[in-house]
Amino acid sequence: MNDINKALELLLGKLESWGEHLILMLPNIAVAIILIIITFVVARFIRNGLDKVIGRISHSAALNNLISTILYIALLAVGFFFVLSVLQLDKVVISLLAGVGIIGLALGFAFQDIAANFISGIIIAVQKPFGVGDMIETNDYFGVIERVSLRTLDIRQPSGELVKLPNKMVFENPVTNFSSSGTRRLDLDVGVSYGEDLEKVQQIAIEALQDVKNRVKTRDIEVMYDAFGDSSINFKVRFWISYSRQIDFVSAKSDAIIKIKKAFDANNIMIPFPIRTLDFGIKGGEKLSEQLEQVKDGRSVSDN
Known part of the structure; x- marks a missing residue:
């Protein structure tokens, strides 16, 4: 019984000490509550004001939201640490800071790829390469x-x-x-017969492409010969087009091919086919007709 009485006395003494300490801390608790309310109000006010200011400077919604959110959380953290100080919980503040550092280090190793993507996203949003x-x-x-x-x-x-x-x-x-300048150069490969007048071909190609779709008419059309092919003399047609979508490029290229083909047909300019030689296993100097006759004669003899 004596042990039980001593334990009860010790418990009552602790509770009485805690009660006295709580009464002494009531002003601090009231100040802490007021400080928390002020922290939330000020943080929200600053965040709203910052959103308007950043919105005028940067047009990236993701980056703007990130900056305002980070500032908002930082203000709340500062207010929270002040509250702990008012409540005389400085040791808790130190422990929390140490814990945050350790947790941050662990998360950094665990989610380094996510962090790298996140940081890269911030840099891209600031630089705006696209x-x-x-x-x-x-x-x-x-x-x-x-x-x-x-x-x-x-x-x-x-x-x-x-x-x-x-x-x-x-x-x-x-x-x-491809959209940064609003224009794009289109290069088209064409070939003509070795018997054509190259200067005439060059002039006809330039005239044919004057009204091609989406062409930037302030820039010249270029026709440059660049190779002796197996069955044709090859040249490149180069001109600039207005570009905002891929269909602008595709439709301009298609229209250029149509116009060049029509212009070449109208002026009897030949676009040659590749020449291929077929080997039938004929011995040198012998004609194909003679070989066929020999094959027919051989069949006639066998039939008899």
Whole structure:
């Protein structure tokens, strides 16, 4: 019984001490509650104001939301640490900071790929090498950008497939932006017979492409001969087109082929077919007709 009485006395003493300490801490608790309320109000006010300011500077919704969210959480964390200090829980603050550092280090190793994509997304959002609606080629994928997030880049390919590329891959590899200038050069390979007047062919090709679809008429059409082929003299036709979608390029190329073919037909300019020699196993110097006659004679003798 004595042990039980001592335990009860010890428990009551502890409870009484805690009660006295709680009464002494009531002003601090009231200040802490007020401080928490003020922290939430100020953080929300600053976040709303920052959203308006950043929205005028940057047009990336993902980046704007990221910056405002980070600032909002940082303000809440500062207010929370002040509250702990008011409640005289400084040791808890130190323990929390140490715990946050250890947890952050562990998460950094565990999610380093996600972190790399996240950081790459931030850099891409700041540098803006491309935007939604641009036609790009990267990592062997070609298509229109549909969405730029802080983790992935969504590309819609001309054949309809949607590709989600991690930002790390896009950031570390070359990116070709076909829409950056609004124009694109179209190179078309053509061949004509060796018997044609090359200067005449050059002039007819230039005249034929004057009104080709989407052509930028302030830039000249170039026709340059570049090779003696097996059955033709080859040249390149180069001209610039207005470019915003891949259909602009495809339709201009198709129209150029049609116009060149019509112009060459109207002027009796021949686009030669490749020449192929077929080997029937005939001995040198003998004609094919003689070989056929020998085959027929051989069959006639066997029939008799």
